[in-house]
Amino acid sequence: MSDDTFDLVVIGGGPGGYTAAIRASQLGMKTACVEKRETLGGVCLNVGCIPSKALLKSSELYEEAGHDFERRGITIGSLKLDLGKMMGVKQETVKGLTQGIEFLFKKNKVTHVKGTATLEGGGRIAVTGAEARTLKAKNILIATGSDVTPLPNVEVDEKQIVSSTGALELPKVPKKMIVIGAGVIGLELGTVWRRLGAEVTVIEFLDRILPGTDNEVAKATQRILKKQGIEFLLGKKVTGAKKEKSGVTLTFEPSKGGDAETLKADVVLVAIGRRPYTEGLGLDDLGVERDRGGRIIVDKNFKSTVDGVYAIGDVIEGPMLAHKAEDEAVVCVEKMAGQKPHINYDTIPAVVYTWPEVATVGKTEEQLKEANIAYNVGKVPFVANSRARANGFTEGFVKILADKKTDKVLGVHIIGPDAGTIIHECVLAMEFGASSEDIARTCHAHPTLNEAVKEAALAVLGRTINS
Numbered sequence: 001m002s003d004d005t006f007d008l009v010v011i012g013g014g015p016g017g018y019t020a021a022i023r024a025s026q027l028g029m030k031t032a033c034v035e036k037r038e039t040l041g042g043v044c045l046n047v048g049c050i051p052s053k054a055l056l057k058s059s060e061l062y063e064e065a066g067h068d069f070e071r072r073g074i075t076i077g078s079l080k081l082d083l084g085k086m087m088g089v090k091q092e093t094v095k096g097l098t099q100g101i102e103f104l105f106k107k108n109k110v111t112h113v114k115g116t117a118t119l120e121g122g123g124r125i126a127v128t129g130a131e132a133r134t135l136k137a138k139n140i141l142i143a144t145g146s147d148v149t150p151l152p153n154v155e156v157d158e159k160q161i162v163s164s165t166g167a168l169e170l171p172k173v174p175k176k177m178i179v180i181g182a183g184v185i186g187l188e189l190g191t192v193w194r195r196l197g198a199e200v201t202v203i204e205f206l207d208r209i210l211p212g213t214d215n216e217v218a219k220a221t222q223r224i225l226k227k228q229g230i231e232f233l234l235g236k237k238v239t240g241a242k243k244e245k246s247g248v249t250l251t252f253e254p255s256k257g258g259d260a261e262t263l264k265a266d267v268v269l270v271a272i273g274r275r276p277y278t279e280g281l282g283l284d285d286l287g288v289e290r291d292r293g294g295r296i297i298v299d300k301n302f303k304s305t306v307d308g309v310y311a312i313g314d315v316i317e318g319p320m321l322a323h324k325a326e327d328e329a330v331v332c333v334e335k336m337a338g339q340k341p342h343i344n345y346d347t348i349p350a351v352v353y354t355w356p357e358v359a360t361v362g363k364t365e366e367q368l369k370e371a372n373i374a375y376n377v378g379k380v381p382f383v384a385n386s387r388a389r390a391n392g393f394t395e396g397f398v399k400i401l402a403d404k405k406t407d408k409v410l411g412v413h414i415i416g417p418d419a420g421t422i423i424h425e426c427v428l429a430m431e432f433g434a435s436s437e438d439i440a441r442t443c444h445a446h447p448t449l450n451e452a453v454k455e456a457a458l459a460v461l462g463r464t465i466n467s
């Protein structure tokens with residue numbers, strides 16, 4: 001095989017792409033990964049999951065130090081924010097992790113090609129940029145991810161009107177910030193800047209926040225975030241933005257029609273969703289079909305409508321989550337290698353990393369009602385959990401939905417401290433087809449937050465002990 005000929009060329013070095021490249025190489029395929037960004041790791045490591053979580057952690061500590069310590073008898077003198085240093089910690093975290101992927105590529109003998117890839121047909125991939133060359137591959141895997149959905153009349157300049165990327169590197173704390181979209185990005189990044197001192201107002205098109213999340217959990221989230229200081233304007237449609245030196249004036253009106261209103265802020269964050277990114281790949285010339293949302297259509301083996309061309313991650317259907325992309329990556333290349341792995345889309349967890357966290361897996365009550373599936377509910381508040389009481393944070397609850405006839409767990413929805421960690425015992429239980437009785441009879445260490453899961457499973461069966 002020549003230097004430019006591979007068994008597999010992966011396009012995109014994000015969680016989907018880098019995971020696929022590493023696993024393919026482990027399976028004996030000669031593999032290259034083309035990435036147009038300077039660093040590997042995609043949106044997630046560079047401008048997504050990781051920098052946002054670094055800022056969430058730092059801002060959480062800042063808020064705790066300002067509000068919680070004194071209550072606990074800890075005096076630390078005057079509190080001061082060094083935003084530059086906080087951003088530095090975020091950047092160091094990103095650098096360490098993206099360099100880590102470079103190391104993993106070397107360790108697993110994946111060829112990293114820096115540049116922008118275009119499919120030319122016949123298994124050829126033209127790479128432009130610093131390392132311009134033409135690669136040849138038996139199979140091509142597209143993992144080019146997603147980018148920000150634009151909002152007409154509200155043009156992102158990444159200074160006054162920012163996307164999540166700009167919101168992760170604001171040079172100073174805005175006095176007032178408007179977030180358009182009460183989805184995951186809006187709530188997480190709105191939380192960061194609210195904690196650091198901004199007055200945050202979230203404007204949402206729908207009459208609820210976090211669409212797709214269990215209604216009861218979304219309502220509780222809104223109530224708690226409002227108590228923390230975030231204002232919500234629901235059922236409002238933004239129609240325009242006027243930029244001046246002193247700030248941005250947004251115009252909006254009721255989604256169902258009505259009188260226009262205005263609101264001014266120093267910074268506006270546009271977070272109304274993300275769309276699949278396939279620009280410049282040459283898909284139309286090749287006949288790789290996409291659906292109406294621009295997502296590459298694939299079969300259960302992740303094969304597109306063209307032989308030898310596969311796709312995974314944000315660029316195909318399903319939740320735009322890093323762990324979904326990673327799991328698809330492994331399944332896709334293992335299938336290429338003739339193995340028989342599976343992916344269970346019913347057990348992909350989703351976490352919103354606000355405080356408290358929101359974590360869900362499986363069906364919501366609304367989905368079960370719509371599908372006419374009879375279910376039992378077990379719901380337990382964290383106020384009944386001794387560890388939550390000892391930690392001093394008792395807001396939220398665990399809610400388990402189980403099939404009325406079989407008791408099989410169909411969905412778990414948690415809002416509460418460390419919900420994103422707690423949820424994983426439920427994910428595992430559901431992966432193994434557990435009933436709520438199985439969870440209720442599993443010994444849970446005391447005192448732990450996870451005991452609320454056991455108690456909620458007992459609640460499904462109508463025999464709680466501690467609540």
Ligand code: FAD
Nearest residue numbers: 012014016036042043044048049117145313314320321322
């Ligand atoms: P991406 O990570 O988007 O990677 C695609 C890569 O392909 C990019 O690096 C791009 O440069 C490259 N590329 C595109 N076209 C070409 C081309 N023609 N040639 C070469 N390279 C190309 N998900 C979570 O699960 N948890 C979180 O906490 C979380 N937080 C997030 C926070 C923010 C602010 C954002 C924006 C997203 C967050 N996400 C989170 C979503 C997560 O980042 C994505 O689901 C994940 O990155 C998708 O992985 P991917 O491999 O499909 O694509």
Ligand code: NAI
Nearest residue numbers: 181182183184185186203204205271272273274320351352
């Ligand atoms: P989102 O889809 O989560 O939320 C977008 C929100 O904007 C929705 O509530 C929607 O109703 C609203 N909206 C749409 N158009 C609007 C308009 N014109 N005016 C006002 N509101 C409008 O999208 P978001 O927050 O941009 O995140 C994109 C993706 O990134 C998510 O789908 C998620 O999968 C991923 N992500 C995941 C994270 C995590 O797992 N913790 C963190 C951040 C992002």
